[in-house]
Amino acid sequence: MGKVKGLLFVLLTLLFVTSCATDKKANVKEEFDSATIANEGLKFFGEKRGIYIGTAITEGQLNDEKFVEIVKKNCNYITPENEFKWENIHPSRKVYNFKKTDKLVAFAKENNMKIRGHTLVWHSQNPYWIAKPGTTAEELKETMKVHISNVMTYYKGQVNDWDVVNEAIADNGELRESIWQLIIGDEYIEHAFKCAYEADPNAKLYINDYNIEDINPKSNKLYEIVKNLVAKKVPIHGVGFQFHLDGRWEPDYVSIRANFERFKKLGLDIQITELDVRLPKNYSEVDLNRQAKIYGELMKIMLEVKGSAFIMWGMTDKYSWVPSFFSGFGGALIFDEQYNPKPAYMKLKEVLVKSK
Ligand code: XIL
Secondary structure, three states: OHHHHHHHHHHHHHHHHHHHHHHHHHHHHHHOOHHHHHHOOHHHHHHHHOOEEEEEEOOHHHHOHHHHHHHHHHOOEEEEOOOOOHHHHOOEOOEOOOHHHHHHHHHHHHOOOEEEEEEEEOOOOOOHHHOOOOOOHHHHHHHHHHHHHHHHHHOOOOOOEEEEEEOOEOOOOOEOOOHHHHHHOOOHHHHHHHHHHHHOOOOEEEEEEOOOOOOOHHHHHHHHHHHHHHHOOOOOOEEEEOOEEEOOOOOOHHHHHHHHHHHHHOOOEEEEEEEEEEEEOOOOHHHHHHHHHHHHHHHHHHHHHOOOEEEEOOOEOOOOOHHHHOOOEEOOOOEOOOOOEOHHHHHHHHHHHHOO
C-alpha cells in the first residue's frame, strides 16, 4: 500500500512539474510573436516594461523625414538638444524665443511623446547679459526666478520633466564655480528648484549631471546635496544621469546599480538622460559588440531599479555631438550614419523583449 502511495506521489509531482514547465513555456511563447519582435520599435517594448525610450532631437532634424520616422517608431520621449538652453530661448533680458521649442513641443504632443525641458540653470550656453561685474546675489536670484517662471509658465502642463539644474558638480567632486555659484553661493540650487516648483507644481524636477553614473567623489557630492534638499523638503523629484560614456571599456555595472539604489532610497526617480557610448573612429566589430553590451546592461539595470526613462543623446551617428567634442571618437549611437540599426539597437530590443 505504502509503495503504491509513494508511486502515486511521484507521478503526481512529475505531472505538476511538467505542467508548470509547459505553462511557463506557453507564457513566454505568448508574449510577442516573431513578427512583432521584428517589426516593432523600441518604444513598443518600452511601454510594456514601463520605461520611456527617448532621444535628443533638434528643431532642424524635424525636416529629416527618415530621421523622424526612426524617432516615431522607437521613442515616446524627446529632449530638445539645444533649444531650451538659456542663450536660445532667452537671448536678451526682454526677449524670449519660443519658436523652435514650440515646434518641438507640438511634435511631442502630436506623437504622444513626453518632452524634457533641458535646461534651466547651467554654467554653459548662457547669454552674457545674465551677469556683469558687480551683479549682486539678489539681482542674480531675481534674474533666475524671472527666467524660470516665464519659461515654465509658458509651457505649463506641456513639458513633463525639467532639468532644473544641470552639471552643478565639478569633476573634482566640489561644487562647480559657475556664475550662479560664485555670485549667489551654494544655495542657488535650492533657489532654482523652489522657483521651478512655484512656476509649475505638476512638473517633474530633476538635477542632471555627467560622470555621476557610478559611486565616485562626484556622485558622492551630488548625493550629499540631494539628500540635503530632500531633508529640507525642497521640491526635487529625480536625478538625471547623463551617461556620456567612453565605449573602449565597460563601466562598473555593480557600482552603477548601487549608486542608483541609494538615490532611489531618497524617494527619487532615476533617469538616464543623455546616453551615448563613443568609440574610436575606426572602430571594429569587437568595439560594436562591447558597445551593444553596454547599452543592454544599462537597460537591464534601469528595468531592475524601475527608472522611468532611458534617453539617448540622439539616434543616429549622423547627428551626434561626439565627433566635434571628443576628437578621434564617433559611432556613439544605436543607428549608423546611414540610419542602419547597429548591434546596440538589437541588444536593447532583445533586453526589452526578454526582461519580463
Ligand atoms: C551639447 C549639444 O549636444 C551640442 O549640440 C551643443 O553644442 C553643446 O551641448 N551635457 C548636456 C548637454 O547637458 O546639453 C550637452 O549637449 C552635452 C553634455
